[in-house]
Amino acid sequence: MKIKYLFLILIVNQSVFAQNKIQTLKSNTKSISIKEGESFYKDVWDVSPEINPDIFITNRFKKSKKITFYSDIDSISFEVKPQKKYNFVILINNTEKAFTQINTFQNETPSLSPKLVYQRKKLTDKIENDTIPFLLGQDNRIHIKGKINSSEYLDFLFDTGAGANVITSSLINTKVKLEIDGSSENSGSDGKSIVQTSSNNIMEIGNLVWQNVSLVSIDYKNFPFDAVLSWKSFGNKSIEIDYNKNRLIIHNTPIGNLVGYSKSEMKLIEGIPYIKCKLIINDKEYETWYDFDTGSNATLSISQKFASxxxxxxxxxxxxxxxxxxxxxxxxxxxxxxxxxxxxxxxEMYQVPIFVSEKDPENGHEYNENIGNNILKRFDAILDFKNNFIYLKPNQLMYKSTLD
Incomplete structure (x- = not known):
């Protein structure tokens, strides 16, 4: 019975594609780029002929928007509307067919995270960098004032260790008006959980405005902030963290004059920037990747797995x-x-208090090592997300503040 059932499903799937003349995207590779609305995602779709149909789920939207799939030799576009399905075929090397479907149902989990693009409230003809003032709190974290959906001013935590923008659950429909319309899996340093989400919000910080912002609702308790501003709010630009003048500088043009900075490779792991660090104990070096986490108020943490x-x-x-x-x-x-x-x-830093987990989360990250802002605040930093480098330079906090 099971074999017959699967065979029936295959026949039904094939018939769906046979009802109308199906458009075809030709490709010499199985790596496809996608443009969803105004957001372009390079080489994000792996063609899977073994899945029938291979479903791409759009982000939530109203009215209509354009979806384009790009191969190395061809492209195909659809003007899509909510609550619809659109079928096409990806033909690989003129031999192998992958039956593909665009799904715009609003209750489905999107295949891609929406890209955020900000605009300036005050327009200028001159291309310039954008500056956001911040307060370095006594908790070692970077605090920024901003609004969500025309709310009163909120305390945003700028968190390079966050892959999404977050609103504290208790503020929803008290300080901030928004609609919960979805859910997603939240992966944190202490494990994974299912959280509620809200789409199509407006976020304002200084002179910058973001439209169609998706927010994750997390029940933060006893944390000294209202919301979290992810580095992803600035796309693949370079973010400079200047602790001398307490400001973030979002660079729209290449950065020059990097005298005094040390250059390190940056690796994105599950959408989070990581940097390599070395622990030196009894003249022996232990190197691995550490989450570059301005949202952490600690020094440096290592997992029990790495310690063992x-x-x-x-x-x-x-x-x-x-x-x-x-x-x-x-x-x-x-x-x-x-x-x-x-x-x-x-x-190099000496006699640094660090933390070793007695037990690791059951569903944590593969790389669960973390370097927090009690160390990072001692370096002015430039995170170059376009070229995947981190530049560090010691600042006035290197020796003035105490490591806890």
């Missing part, structure tokens, strides 16, 4: 314990130890 694999437990002086929790709210105990030497971006 490198035999780091009980190799450093224990100076206390701590509890940590991420966006899912789950608490984990950590041992606070004293690291003899840390290398980051070509610079």
């Amino acid at each position: 694999e490198n035999s780091l437990n009980n190799t450093m002086k224990n100076i206390g314990t701590a509890k940590t929790r991420g966006s899912t709210g789950i608490e984990f105990k950590q041992n606070k130890v004293l690291l003899p030497k840390l290398k980051i971006g070509g610079f």
Whole structure:
């Protein structure tokens, strides 16, 4: 019975594509680019002939918008409306067919995260960089004033460790008017959870305005901020964090005069920027990728997995314990130890208090190491998301503030 049932499904799927003359996109590769509305995503769609149909789900929208698929030799476009399905075929090397479908049903989880593009309230003919003032709080975090849907001013946390913009759940329809219309999986340092989402919001920060903003609703408790501003709000531009003048500079043009900066490779892991750091213990180096996390108020944390694999437990002086929790709210105990030497971006720090997890989250990241803003604030930083580099330069906070 199971075989007959599967055979019937295949016949039905084939008949769907046979009802009308189906448009065809020719390609010599299985890597396809997509333009959804005004957002272009390069090489994001892997053609899967074995899936029938292979479904692309749009982000939520009203009225209509244009969807274009680009191959290395061809393109195909559809003017789509909500609650519809649009079928076409991707023909690979003139031999292999992949039956593909665009699904615009609004209750489905989108295939791609919407790209955010901001506009200036005050227009200027001159192309210039955009500057956002911030306050470096006593919690070591970067705080920015902004609005959502014409709300009163909110306290935004600028978080390079966040892959989405977030609103604190308790503020919804109290301080901020918005509609919950979806859900998604939230992956944090302490595990994964299903959270509610809201689409088509307006976000304002300084002279900048974002339309059609998707927000994740997270039940932050006892955290000193109202919302989270993700680095993704600035696309693939370069973000300069200047702790001397307390400002973010969003560079629309290439950056010159990088004297004094050290250049490091940046790796995006699950949409989050990572940088390599080295722990030096008894003249031996232990290197891995660390989440470059301005949203963390800590120094540096390593997972129990990394500590165990490198035999780091009980190799450093224990100076206390701590509890940590991420966006899912789950608490984990950590041992606070004293690291003899840390290398980051070509610079060295000594006698650094760091944290070693006693137990790792069951569904955490593959790379669960984290470097927080109690260290990062000591460096002026430039995150070049177009070329995947991080530039660091020690600032006035390097020796003036105390490492906790």
